[in-house]
Amino acid sequence: MPKTKRAHDLTDLSSLAKCPTGIQGLDEITNGGLPRGRPTLVCGAAGCGKTMLAMEFVLRGALTYGEPGVVMAFEENAKEFATNFASLGYNLNALVAKKKIILDNVSIERSEIEETGEYDLEGLFVRLGHAIDTIGAKRVVLDTIEALFAGFSNISILRAELRRLFRWLKDRGMTAIITGERGEGTLTRHGLEEYVADCVIVLDHRVDQQTSTRRMRILKYRGTAHGTNEYPFLIDEEGITVLPVTSVGLAHAVSEKRVSSGIPRLDSMLGRKGYYQGSSVLVSGTSGTGKSSVAAAFAHAACERGERCLIFAFEESPHQIIRNMRSIGYDLGQWVKNGRLKIHATRPSYSGLETHLARMHKQIAEFKPAVVVIDPITNFIAVGQEDEVKAMLMRLIDMLKTQDITTLFTNLTRGVQLEHTDAAISSLMDTWILLRDIETAGERNRGIYVLKSRGMAHSNQIREFILTSRGIELRDVSLLGGGFYVGTSRVEKESQERAAEVARKLELARAEQAIRRKKVLLEGQIAALKVELDSEEDNYRRLLSEQANHARRDALDLAELAEARKSDSARRKTEG
């Protein structure tokens, strides 16, 4: 946008100051709040929450941002305001006494008024101006100014004065909320949107299949990029919470860290370390396979690590969960007591999908867990259509991932088509663990395996899944002899194996002993033979030396004889 200098009464699109409302989520979807110093139109049918929104705007302004506010309540809305304040736990009178809020009740009785010529609405300006000056207000609410149309019949005067009023509010730098009732085919019954052109918010309250959902939409916000979607919101004892549907999509950072599933052998099936932090895990299986137990193990492990865990339970009550999990060795009660674990239980049919989402979002924002369990998500399909559920889950998972929260979902599948109903949502999940029944040899056992786990080398083996009083244990299935054994047949097979092993060991020991004996025997024989050889060698040597002696004596004897005989040959030899 070109930042040229313009006359000051033209909207400067490049720098629009914002007025934070303090309402959960609203400041996010408006990128900072309502336009500062401008009027915002909030319209919707009766009971949509317009008055509530306007009131919370003023309340938060006064308490959180130090901006006093003036409320001009037309018709009977004055009572409504006081009640709204009380429902949030705030005492209106106290706030008025502290000069933080002024609530001016304007009543217009048509029957009382006779119009006898030209007039204007300066009285309204005087009242409003006086109220603003008295407390130094920065925020103004006019609820609902369309009441003027009921009281005064001269439309052209009214229109002119309304135009003047909004200019007047702008000149005074008031950030105002104007409420208007939804018209037939028009935004408001009397066309307020003509005058309030800077920002328009539409509230909607739909009842669909017996559940009601509240939605908010920013129809128009001049000068700001805003989300154009409908945002679900809810109203409770803390006021309005808007769920900012993250349109950031897939831009969240990922972690390399791993978290344990709480079941050591399962961790080793998941690349030896467990789930990725911030990932989404789906545990699905037929009825009674132990999905909630896997979830509980995960929660328990997180709490043991000192992290906070939030469980959204849609089938069982918190007490039931704690009792059931204690029987398999996971004491969740202790974590609830010391505040690390929070179990929030409700029925899916209690409210619409968006409301559930908004509530979960709010709980997560308040409790700030590291780990979230949603058990089960099955029933949501009962509440909404499959693609609606998928959309909702997508939003939820996006939100969780941006906060680096590891989440575990459980889902009930209906038997035969084990992996079909999950198909819609499994694409949103990083890890998918299946629990299944294995029927063999007249009994049913449970098996667990990792169907997929993005980003890691995971095991493709089925392990037997056993719930013991010390927690969940995974045992290898027996694959001996080309068969597949679980449960008691595995136990049998294992004991057979052990017996066979023992037999083999014995056999080995025996063989070893035999060899040893043989060795000793042979060694003895060798020793004997050696001794024989030695003696024969001795003999031979003796004979040799005797022979040598003989030969020498013979030679000597011959020489002596020759001497004695005075043999010529000998003499000649010696002389020669």
Add this chain to the structure above:
Amino acid sequence: MNQKTVEQTEAEQWNLRLYVAGQTPRSVAAFANLKKICEEHLKGQYTIEVIDLLKNPILAKGDQILAIPTLVRKLPRPVRKIIGDLSNTERVLVGLDLRPM
């Protein structure tokens, strides 16, 4: 609608309040018109109080004043409100529930 006889109208004291916001031409005209009507129909038995909201803004709340000028008949009861510059005498009389003489 109260049916007043001439005798009753003569006996009662009329208490009228004219709300204005500063000395605008319209307010001045309204006052002039009011004076004229009162002299004509309520001679001797009326009081007019002019309240300038610019000087006393708080007073706008009590009588729930929005339009300017506004004429409020405080007495006799019931309270009647007439807005405008009072140029339409007919309507003023109807509004004040006075019978034109």
